[in-house]
Amino acid sequence: MTTLSHTNRRSMLRLMAASATAPLILPRRLLGASAPSNKITMGFIGIGWQGGGNLKAFLQQDDCQVVAMCDVDETHLKEAVGKANERYGNQDCKGYKDFRELLARKDIDAVCISTPDHWHAIQAIAAAQAGKDIYCEKPLSHTLNEGIAMVRAAQKNKCIWQTGSWQRREGLFRWAVELVQNGYLGKVTRVEVGLPAGHNDFGKTGKELPDGPVPPGVDYDFWTGPAQMMPFNPCRFHKNWRWNYNTGGGQLMDWIGHHCDIAHWGLANPKYGCGPDDAVGPLTVSATAEYPPKDAVWNTATRYRVECVYPNKVDVVIAGGYDEIKSGAKWYGPNGWVSVTRGTIDASNRQWIREIQDREKKGDLDIQLFKSPGHQQEFLDCVRSRKRTLTPVEVAHRSQTPGHLGHIAALLGRTLKWDAAKEEIVGDPEASKLMGKQMRAPWKV
Numbered sequence: 001m002t003t004l005s006h007t008n009r010r011s012m013l014r015l016m017a018a019s020a021t022a023p024l025i026l027p028r029r030l031l032g033a034s035a036p037s038n039k040i041t042m043g044f045i046g047i048g049w050q051g052g053g054n055l056k057a058f059l060q061q062d063d064c065q066v067v068a069m070c071d072v073d074e075t076h077l078k079e080a081v082g083k084a085n086e087r088y089g090n091q092d093c094k095g096y097k098d099f100r101e102l103l104a105r106k107d108i109d110a111v112c113i114s115t116p117d118h119w120h121a122i123q124a125i126a127a128a129q130a131g132k133d134i135y136c137e138k139p140l141s142h143t144l145n146e147g148i149a150m151v152r153a154a155q156k157n158k159c160i161w162q163t164g165s166w167q168r169r170e171g172l173f174r175w176a177v178e179l180v181q182n183g184y185l186g187k188v189t190r191v192e193v194g195l196p197a198g199h200n201d202f203g204k205t206g207k208e209l210p211d212g213p214v215p216p217g218v219d220y221d222f223w224t225g226p227a228q229m230m231p232f233n234p235c236r237f238h239k240n241w242r243w244n245y246n247t248g249g250g251q252l253m254d255w256i257g258h259h260c261d262i263a264h265w266g267l268a269n270p271k272y273g274c275g276p277d278d279a280v281g282p283l284t285v286s287a288t289a290e291y292p293p294k295d296a297v298w299n300t301a302t303r304y305r306v307e308c309v310y311p312n313k314v315d316v317v318i319a320g321g322y323d324e325i326k327s328g329a330k331w332y333g334p335n336g337w338v339s340v341t342r343g344t345i346d347a348s349n350r351q352w353i354r355e356i357q358d359r360e361k362k363g364d365l366d367i368q369l370f371k372s373p374g375h376q377q378e379f380l381d382c383v384r385s386r387k388r389t390l391t392p393v394e395v396a397h398r399s400q401t402p403g404h405l406g407h408i409a410a411l412l413g414r415t416l417k418w419d420a421a422k423e424e425i426v427g428d429p430e431a432s433k434l435m436g437k438q439m440r441a442p443w444k445v
C-alpha cells in the first residue's frame with residue numbers, strides 16, 4: 001500500500017483547496033486505503049455524550065470521512081462504528097480501544113478528541129506528534145501546565161486546531177463581540193462572566209450510589225489513565241466525572257471555555273479591551289470558593305467567584321452562584337453595556353444590536369469578525385487551507401487560564417500575580433506547584 005507522509009498529505013490537501021476551479025481528484029491509493037480520493041480522513045477518540053454530537057456533525061460533512069473510532073467502553077465504540085458504517089454504506093470504519101493504534105495510522109489526517117478532561121493533554125499531544133490536525137473539546141486541559149504543553153506541541157507540529165468552543169460560530173455572540181470590539185462601549189472597564197453553580201446530574205446517577213463493579217466491556221484502568229485510581233463508582237463515571245477533581249474541574253472549568261472565551265474575544269481589540277485573545281491574561285487573580293469535602297463523590301466547587309485585573313485596567317469577574325452575575329458575558333464601558341448568553345443578546349442601548357447587524361451586512365464595520373460556516377466545517381476548511389480556526393489552541397488555553405488560576409487562588413486563599421507573557425505565577429512557589437499534577441504511571445506529558 002502506498003500512503004503519503006503527513007506533510008505530503010497536508011500539502012496535497014492545500015493544493016486541492018487552491019485548485020477550486022479545476023478540482024484535482026487524486027487516486028485513492030495515493031491518500032491511503034480508506035480515503036476516498038480527496039476527502040479529509042478523521043479518527044474519533046472518546047465517543048460519549050459530546051463525542052456523539054461531534055460525530056453526528058462530522059458525518060454530515062461531505063468533504064471528510066470518519067475512518068476510525070476509539071473508546072475504552074465497548075458499547076460506545078460499537079455504536080459509533082456502526083453509525084459511521086451505516087452513513088457510508090460500507091464496513092470501512094474501524095474500532096480501537098487504544099488511541100495510540102489509531103494515531104499510528106498514516107492515512108488519518110485529523111482527530112476529534114472528546115474524552116474526559118484528564119485525557120485531553122496526553123491524547124492531543126500524541127496526536128500532534130503523530131502529525132494529525134486536531135479538533136479537541138473544551139476545557140482544553142485538566143491543569144494549567146498541561147495547557148502550556150498542548151500549545152507547544154501544536155505549534156511545534158504545525159497543527160490546525162479547533163476547540164469545541166462553538167459559541168464563536170453563532171451570530172448572537174459575534175454581534176455582541178463586534179459591538180465591544182468596534183468601540184460602542186468606549187474603553188471596557190469591567191466584564192462579568194456568569195457560569196453555573198452546583199453540580200448537574202448529567203449521568204442521572206445522583207451522587208449517592210456506592211462503589212460497584214465495573215460495567216461489562218469497560219476498561220476502567222484505561223478510562224482512569226493518568227488520574228489517580230479510585231474504586232469504580234457510577235457517579236464518577238460517564239458525564240459525571242466532571243464533578244470530581246480527579247478527572248474534571250467542576251462547573252467553573254466545564255463552562256469557562258464557553259463564556260470566558262467569549263469575554264476574551266470581546267477584549268481582543270487593544271484600543272477598547274486589553275489585547276489579542278491568544279496571548280491575553282490577567283495580571284492578578286483572587287478567588288473564593290465553596291468546596292464539598294475532599295473525599296465527597298462530587299467534590300468540585302459549588303459556588304465560586306474569581307476576581308481578576310487585566311491589562312488596561314479591565315476588571316473581570318467570573319462567578320457561579322452569585323445572582324447579580326448573570327449567565328454569559330457582559331462588558332461595561334463609559335457608554336453602557338452589552339451582554340450575551342445562549343439565545344439572548346442585550347445592551348443598554350438596544351438600537352446598537354440592530355445597527356451592528358445592518359453594518360455587518362453592508363460591510364462597513366472597522367472590525368468585521370469572521371462568519372463561521374459551522375464549527376466543524378470551518379475546521380475542515382482550515383485543514384485544507386492551513387489557516388487558523390476561530391478557536392485555535394492558543395485561544396482555548398488563554399480562555400481557560402483564569403479558571404485554573406482562580407481554583408489555585410481559592411484553594412490557597414490568596415491573590416496570585418500572573419505573568420501572562422512567561423505564563424508564570426510570580427513569587428509564589430506553592431501556587432506554582434499547583435499549576436501541574438502528578439500523573440499516574442506510566443502516563444506523562
Ligand SMILES: NC(=O)c1ccc[n+]([C@@H]2O[C@H](COP(=O)([O-])OP(=O)(O)OC[C@H]3O[C@@H](n4cnc5c(N)ncnc54)[C@H](O)[C@@H]3O)[C@@H](O)[C@H]2O)c1
Pocket residue numbers: 045046047048049050051070071072073076097099114115116117119137138139164165166222223224225237238239240241254
Ligand atoms: N463543546 C461543548 O458544548 C461540550 C459539551 C459537553 C461536553 N464537552 C466536553 O467533551 C468532553 C467529553 O465530555 P462528555 O460529557 O461527552 O463525557 P462522556 O463521559 O459522556 O464521554 C467520554 C467518552 O470518552 C471515553 N473515554 C474515556 N477514556 C478514554 C480513553 N482513554 N480513550 C478513548 N476513550 C475514552 C469514555 O468511555 C466515553 O465514551 C469533555 O472534555 C467535555 O468538557 C463539550
